[in-house]
């Protein structure tokens with residue numbers, strides 16, 4: 336693969352947290368490359384460092400040591416405001432708890448990242464937000480208030496918000512963590528759909544049931560990568576949903 | 588960030604949490620309103636106490652002839668004849684610290700009208716006498732310069748005389764009364780003054796030109812006393828010194844000679860006055876300080892809490908690409924909008940409450956531009972500052988720290 340395809344490249348990344356006198360070594364020398372079009376699941380037991388890595392990849396947090404190139408620029412050298420610009424231009428983030436603005440319409444929530452980008456006109460902002468909501472299947476819910484939506488719908492709004500700025504990668508931390516199985520699968524179907532349209536995705540989960548919908552599985556233990564493989568028996572979420580329906584049918 | 592987007596975000600944030608915005612604004616409204624009302628009451632009482640004290644005549648200065656010691660025999664004041672009309676003119680011309688000066692003559696006797704008669708005092712000075720002694724005309728007029736020059740037989744009556752000699756509702760103007768068997772034409776009456784500090788009825792008095800008393804009643808050639816109103820209540824001592832020097836010049840006294848006159852100021856009143864106004868100043872200062880502090884702390888709390896509560900929101904805005912300064916500007920703008928609007932409503936509230944208090948409780952109220960500006964500026968500034976300060980702290984956090992904030 337050519338160098339141009341590298342979206343993320345990290346070398347010997349460490350992250351230490353000082354807690355009192357102790358140092359928690361959350362990441363202990365991570366090497367990782369993610370290329371354009373990948374759909375990566377980051378797995379591992381609780382406390383193994385998944386979220387820590389994702390937050391660093393998302394430029395929400397800084398590494399203690401090591402280098403991180405995002406789409407060609409070395410993040411380590413960037414100042415706060417430049418990091419904000421990177422987040423605004425190149426990254427989309429999906430949280431476990433959705434983090435939508437309450438009492439605000441889906442459309443306005445999705446428009447929000449573009450409000451911080453002075454080069455986007457208000458007309459273009461509206462168009463892009465509408466397109467993103469259509470892409471996540473919420474064409475009919477644009478004017479609904481975020482707190483009047485189901486968890487699955489809220490997460491869809493959050494995903495629409497993460498893609499509205501055409502990021503080079505979407506990072507999702509336990510994006511299905513608060514949802515039931517069916518809704519989780521629906522969200523995964525959406526991610527698969529987006530990935531097929533060419534969007535690169537980094538996805539933290541501790542459920543292998545969810546990870547089987549991705550293309551690549553990275554497994555963490557104690558701040559180290561212990562496994563990095565292509566997904567075996569990659570499943571299609573749409574089919575999984577169909578099977579669920581059959582199971583429901585059988586149960587009844 | 589575009590200014591229009593900034594406004595959009597700030598206004599959306601205010602609208603999104605109407606209750607919180609309302610409470611924040613309410614904090615400022617009440618802060619400003621309370622401070623204005625407190626100051627209005629404080630300043631109102633201050634003014635009314637001051638004016639009632641100064642109506643007692645703290646600025647009044649009396650000059651009397653010195654009682655003289657002739658061959659070991661103490662002589663009465665009237666016996667010494669040191670004050671003359673020329674002294675009055677000299678003071679009028681040269682004294683810089685006085686408002687007005689007048690000779691003063693007195694006598695007493697029986698006033699007769701028809702079958703009624705009444706023992707009373709007459710007093711009088713020049714045309715400034717009424718102002719100096721704070722007599723106000725009720726009906727008719729005061730005597731003129733012309734009448735003083737001609738020692739006209741005219742008089743102005745106090746209300747006690749009117750009641751006792753003419754009867755309750757009678758109009759004495761134009762009538763002729765007799766005092767010590769001399770007829771005087773009544774040209775006016777003066778308003779009730781009530782009793783003075785010594786319990787004397789100040790309305791049991793007839794005023795006439797000093798020249799009339801001198802020439803037609805007492806037949807004196809010298810003045811009983813000179814009355815002066817000082818220009819500045821807080822410069823009585825300086826005024827008195829100036830008068831002393833001028834009178835010594837006027838009397839051509841040599842260095843070694845004693846004063847042949849006495850200057851009397853209302854020392855007791857003055858010292859009361861200055862201690863009361865000092866006290867009021869301290870009181871007013873503490874009222875404004877306390878109400879500003881109380882109002883300010885209220886505003887500070889609500890602003891601080893409402894911004895701190897929104898740390899996660901700040902984290903989200905940072906995470907999706909907002910810069911620290913964009914977010915800071917948003918919160919600053921929100922704080923300015925809420926504080927300024929709240930402050931303006933508070934000014935309105937302050938006016939309404941103060942006037943209501945004045946209307947219902949009949950308290951004297953004084954709203955000054957200074958107190959309105961002071962409370963508006965201080966409260967609005969506190970509002971803006973304590974909206975800005977926690978937002979500055981939060982927007983300087985790493986996004987992940989702000990997002991994790993509980």
Ligand SMILES: Nc1ncnc2c1ncn2[C@@H]1O[C@H](COP(=O)(O)OP(=O)(O)OP(=O)(O)O)[C@@H](O)[C@H]1O
Pocket residue numbers: 352353354359360361379380381382383384385386387388541
């Ligand atoms: N802010 C922090 N301060 C101190 N230690 C932290 C902090 N955040 C994470 N850690 C520690 O770093 C380690 C990795 O945490 P991390 O959140 O990355 O785990 P995770 O893999 O996401 O786990 P989970 O699946 O439970 O979300 C843990 O031991 C955790 O205690």
Ligand SMILES: [Mg+2]
Pocket residue numbers: 385386387
């Ligand atoms: Mg985690």
